[in-house]
Amino acid sequence: MEYDFREIEARWQKEWRERGTYKVDIDPSRPKFYVLDMFPYPSGAGLHVGHPLGYIASDIYSRYKRSCGYNVLHPMGYDAFGLPAEQYAIQTGQHPAVTTEHNIARYREQLDKIGFSYDWDREIRTCDPKYYKWTQWAFLKMFAHYYDRTLGKARPIEELEKHLSEHGTEGLDAACTTELHLTAAEWNSMDEAGREKVLQNYRLAYRADTMVNWCPKLGTVLANDEVRDGLSVRGGYPVEQKRMKQWLLRITAYAERLLKGLDSLEWSDSLKEIQRNWIGRSEGAQIFFDVEMPDGSVRKLEIFTTRPDTIFGVTFMVVAPEHEWLGDMTTADRRAEVTEYVENSKKRSERERIAETKRVSGAFTGSYAVNPFTGKRIPIYVSDYVLAGYGTGAIMAVPAHDSRDYAFARHFGLDIVPVVEGGDISQASYDAKQGRMINSGMLDGLDVKEAVVKMFAEVERRGIGKRLVNYRLRDAIFSRQRYWGEPFPIYYDGDIARPLDESELPLTLPPMDNFGPTEQGEPPLARVKGWRYELSTMPGFAGSSAYYLRYMDPHNDNALVSPEADRYWRNVDLYVGGIEHATGHLMYSRFWNMFLYDTGYVCESEPFLKLVNQGMIQGRSNFVYRVVGTNKFVSLGLKEGYETQEIHVDVNIVKNDILDLDAFRKWRPEFADAEFILENGQYVCGWAVEKMSKSMYNVVNPDLVVEQYGADTLRMYEMFLGPIEQSKPWDTNGIDGVHKFLKRFWRMFRDRNGEWALSEEKATPKELKTLHKTIRKVREDIENFSFNTSVAAFMICLNELGECHKREILEPLTVLLSPFAPHIAEELWHAMGHETSVCNARYPEFDESHLVENTFEYPVMVNGKLRFKQEYPLTMTPQQLQEDIVTRPEAQKWLEGAAPRKIVVVPGKIINIVK
């Protein structure tokens, strides 16, 4: 009987579903293991060939862990809210709920064909009210908490109110938008609106008027991670800066913990580095400079610097165009120029601003500050090279030691005073943090490191500032002016935002059929009659921030996750997904989880212990070459003789770069009467690695591969392709090799006539050695996530076994293979007489005793070059080996009579004779 993968796979997929083979429950008698995939956004294009790569890897690992005795939680669901469905709805009028439902059905069908071991009873969808009830719930909890920096954790907002009523802001160290100074009396005399305004300054989910990334084309604001190079990540539309009232999450409160927590995680160094950079911690000082205001008063202008040592070199100051005091600091004679400058910089898009970073621009405000150390009056400028969002939006400029300040000073003819030896300030600034201090009074003669320390102390002693840590991380903008997302459980009482009560959740998304913004530019929810709640909805990352917790207890209506389920499943042991979520989802999820940890709803502070980033799958395009002006196509190797035009050809009608000529003629009408110039009777196509997209005709649908080769072949081939973390083009050129392997494995259970032919004969030591070598290698490789080499190990195993039909070998081998090729393994497992699923079989252990060697064939090198081999017992000591090897005639030959200078022996590895 032939290996009929279509029949086998369909039958077992049905059986698994009917028997509930992959259903899991809490089982305190077994250790848990949680394997999670990043759930997909169900797009209209269907599952592409890159998705399964990570899913297959995690499925192999899940099945392996399960076979090792773990109770494995391995769920799947859909990240179903989001922009594309809504954009599609605006274009076609189809309701996002309908298209999403349809796309999910398609995804499920595709996933099922690959034979994953998901427990589908735990499926979740972020757009399901039963699910997003808990997204809204978490938002309300964040709204009702603030962050106590002294305790380093979130606390109920009532405790803040109590503190304010008793002590004002005295002794309060809480994460906030701006530092407030209030007395208890002031707080107590405030009305509700006033108090709420104060509380919004502290709440972890808060509403504020801030500069946001506004994308006019999408009609919504975007978070920083959703913008790249001044364009929206989704769609690639221009993004501008705009001041708007928005909901935000105070993720910055957790900056330090998000940074520190990375150390305990088993993530790749590059991913940790991306998160570290995104958080962007820098140590420095906050220093106040006295400013002589045009109205005669003196104000203290706060700046942040990482180079307090260079303060003697400060010759001017710069504030951002958005700086609060800019208007007050501008003198009458300068007002026109400053106003024009601010207007111009506002008009420039983010993109232009990035493109013009080298161009120096700015304007003098007319005001002066005083350098607290030199006592000199220094001018204050405005320039957009200073960012409103970082630090205080104002800097002390040290042109001699900062290249941007240097360019600015050169442009405006300002003083440049060197304070660190080592550079030539007539040419460029000297930015390096090393050298001896000069022109710096009490710091003279110190080196930079010592000067920094001394200056911190001096600044604090004089009471003009203090040490401060600054972060690049910004609070996450949490509202989107869109329809297809979670509604905020918030209504307004005048300007006061009021939360719904928990018992009123979920606040369901009202049905509607027009998803564009209103004529007044309000979000689509403004069209809904009687909608008295917040008009914007939550962003995509809201629903994905705690989904891994919901899988633990997906049907619970009383809690996000019950304490029992939380304490059993704890957190994700292995998370597999793309690196593109480094600064988005993976950041928000950690924050969200830390908050739930602080508030006691979950028992682990980090959600994802080990994380593996599968590489992206690129497209591998194929080309044909049309002779210009004809309908003749010339094969790749012969095209040099012709003037040709390169045309993309559908990769699905090309195999191993050989074009299927008939399929090509049928592909498009204009090629129906195409002629070919062949080489060796074949048409060879050119190829290139490009982005996988419809327009390049290089999209490969996993369904087609399954149809042609079977799911087991697809699974093994995707693993065989190369290391899982590596990005690579999708290329089916080698898939035959893997398919052949499975056919060979199948035939080992059959005789020449295709009849069942398993033998009970004892295995030879050689066969046992091959088996146990393979077991050891495969186990090791799975643990290391090195699946490409484990597939190779299986192939080597069959090569070594040759013709072998022994149960003693094939039975453990079947179990060993089952995580990779579950269908064929299940079929053979049952054929061997087992009743229960192969995934419940104990994973084979290797037995060292079969692997022991008595002798070793030493490669003998002379001066590092292999000259001959010599077999010795492994029990021989290096001393004995050294003495014996020189007596060998081969050694004598290479030594040419001379005595060796030295002999290096590495037992079990090598003998090297130095002449």
Added chain:
RNA sequence: GCGGAUAUGGUGUAAUUGGUAGCCACGUCAGACUUAGGAUCUGAUGCCGAAAGGCGUGGGGGUUCGAGUCCCUUUAUCCGCACCA
């Protein structure tokens, strides 16, 4: 500019972590069995060379008895951040 990664045959890749570079496949070539094969099996296949042998892991240098692996330097490609004070 800063940070991270990668570079090995015609192709995808492997290398016990400093010990015979190229495992396992694809492709190619030769052969066997076949009415036939896009089936199956066997063998060869880094480069130069008739052979002996030599040369080979992006380039250059170093450490070592011995380097794909460690150090220095340089080039190319990819990714992240970027006027972050």
